[in-house]
Amino acid sequence: MAPDSFNSFPLRNARVHEVFGPSAFGFAAIVAAQMAGDFMWVREAWRGDILHPVGLATICGPEKLLAAQTANQTDSLAVAEEALKDGALSLVVIEITRPLDLREGRRLQLAAKAGNTVGLCLIPEGMGSNAAETRWRATPVFDAEREGSTLMRWEIIKNKSGTVGAWDVRWDRENRRLHVVSPPVQRAGSQDMAG
Amino acid sequence: MWFPRLSSERALRIWPVDAPFALTLRQNNTEQVYCLNAQAEKLGLHRGMSVADARAFCPDLVTRPARPDLDARFLSALRRWATRYCPWVGRDGTDGLVLDVTGSTHLWGSEANMLEDMRRRAGRAGLTVRLGLANTRGAAWALAHYGNGATLAQEPQKALAHLPVAALRLDETMSTALQRLGLRTIGDLCATARAPLARRFGPKLMLRLDQALGHSPETVNPEADPPHYGVRLTFPDPIGLMADVMAATSRLLGPLCDKLKTHEAGARALTLTLRRVDQGSQQVELRLAAAMRDPRRILPLFERGLSEVDAGFGIDQMRLVAAVVEPLPVQQIGAASARSSGPDRLNDLITRIGTRIGLENVQRFLPADSHIPERSFIIAPAAYSTAENGWSVGRPRPLRLFPPEPIAGTGPRPPERFRWRRMALATARTTGPERIAPEWWLDDEGWRTGMRDYWHVETRQGRRLWLYYTPQNPGWFVQGEFA
Secondary structure (H helix, E strand, O other), X not given: XXXXXXXXXXXXXXXXXXXXXXXXXXXXXXXXXXXXXXXXXXXXXXXXXXXXXXXXXXXXXXXXXXXXXXXXXXXXXXHHHHHHHHOOOOEEEEEOOOOOOHHHHXXXXXXXXXXXXXXXXXXXXXXXXXXXXXXXXXXXOOOOOOOOOOOEEEEEEEEOOOOOEEEEEEEEOOOOEEEEOOOHHHOHHHHHHHO | OEOOOHHHHHHHHHOOOOOOEEEEEEEOOEEEEEEEOHHHHHOOOOOOOEHHHHHHHOOOOEEEEOOHHHHHHHHHHXXXXXXXXXXXXXXXXXXXXXXXXXXXXXXXXXXXHHHHXXXXXXXXXXXXXXXXXXXXXXXXXXXXXXXXXXXXXXXXXXXXXXXXXXXHOOOHHHHHHHHHOOOOEHHHHHHOOHHHHHHHHOHHHXXXXXXXXXXXXXXXXXXXXXOOOEEEEEEEEEEOOHHHHHHHHHHHHHHHHHHHHHOOEXXXXXXXXXXXXXXXXXXXXXXXXXXXXXXXXXXXXXHHHHHOOOOOOOEEEEEEEEEEEEEOOOOOOOHXXXXXXXXXXXXXXXXXXXXXXXXXXXXXXXXXXOOOHHHOEEEEEHHHOOOOOOOOOOOOOOOEEEEEEEEOOOOOOOOOEEEEOOEEEEEEEEXXXXXXXXXXOXXXXXXXXXXXXXXXXXXXXXXXXXXXXXXXXXXXXXXXXXX
């Protein structure tokens, strides 16, 4: 697949998308960096993994971030729905810990539509919801050529309005842009490394 | 009205002590006696002496730290109480009140009766009070502070003649200088020629003398009561429908917001109390992310709280109080208000989310000046902070941070192969070490193991991890993951 067909990104507006894999945080940060307005990160307070704002600063400004700490997933979803519906934010990231049922997924989707906001669920692997517009797997790839690289493989494994595919991307820290490196078919060596 | 032992008596009202008692305040780097009770004064202690001296005089002295802020609040409560005698009440220094009772003494029969009533009520509250009543404020002050028992004075000149010059509200140096000149009483001072005195002591002495004798006017400045932001509504018939309650809330919000507007204030927290027919009451609290006074914006924010109210047999009274109020100046309509519609919307959103999960759980990250990764940022409630720019990115930092997870490894170089979270990983490239020493001035449980050498490890499997080695207690840990 040619790099110019990387048309599922930036994510489609007014929809809820899903991402999983080890680089899901990086994916979410890059999505936020490409949006103009503020964004909200909804997480359950008990989780040990936290977003490190200093690390985030290389991708997007932490001053755009509002973090909401909730007690459980029900609260998370309620907060996310409220934030999506309001439209004051451009992106709402939700950390999901148990699978969404159809009703919850659909409600988020409707809220995103009402507020014209992008929703992004960080899901554990295999816990996708049927209502999601796209589902991505983001995995880091070892870059033999550059030191301190941010080479990642982004695979789109579900797409309601387009085709699936896989791309190797790298975040350019200096210019704050995303580079699509080369089609993975030409990099057969890296494919089994990523597995 | 002078309360010579206001501070100590306030403290003793809360926690009575039947012994010599003193309040201490740290001044000029020493603990000094701030206020005493009568027993301690009888033993010869006085204000301003050091606590060590006071203890030498009186070993069983009970001391407690002074709280001047609480004393000021107590005095303002007394000021409100004193409006029972006349509407014109002002504060006088930190321990006195000044009342303009012109025209209100007849309500107690006579001036003496009124003073008696004041003394009786203050005594019942456990306060020592010294009163002075005279035609001028200066003379009343002199009588209260220096008139030994004499409280009433019709003729200021006569009543004040035998009082010492300090009774004219003069400072220490001036009254000492006057005494050195042989002018011990106010009567002496009146008999002296004015011009040389004014030349020597400045206009202040003559001003004070004139004020005490009534030759020059002095006003009492009454304090206005702080505005009360509360409204209530009583219904002829109990209501119970959500729409009715919302309509009533909007009726209450109107006058409250008008009042806030006239005082250029905005509510930060609102409490709506709903009294039911069976005398039970329920409260709905609303904490706002920003001070506001627009009823149309506040009303929808109440919706969630009101939907949880159990109306029972009906609600027959509602009370709305702005519990926390902040100044909010009136803004000109125009470019500024158009620009600020974004933050307003965001603040509304923060309020709505805050009513569900608590306003302190909607947070913002602020940069902090520390090399310790866990302390390089501050988490602050978004409602009480503004976004700060100024994140400095020196060395690369991971995007995801977790509590350190130990891995097997020896030696100061990162291990070639290791297992982390049940994954076998092989090191492909390492960058480091970056040594971070613990901040010795803060005791942190996690940093007891000493300094850390951080490595950026890129694995052949793709994962880019942040490892550290603790040379003082050898061991390897994973603390973060890069994007």
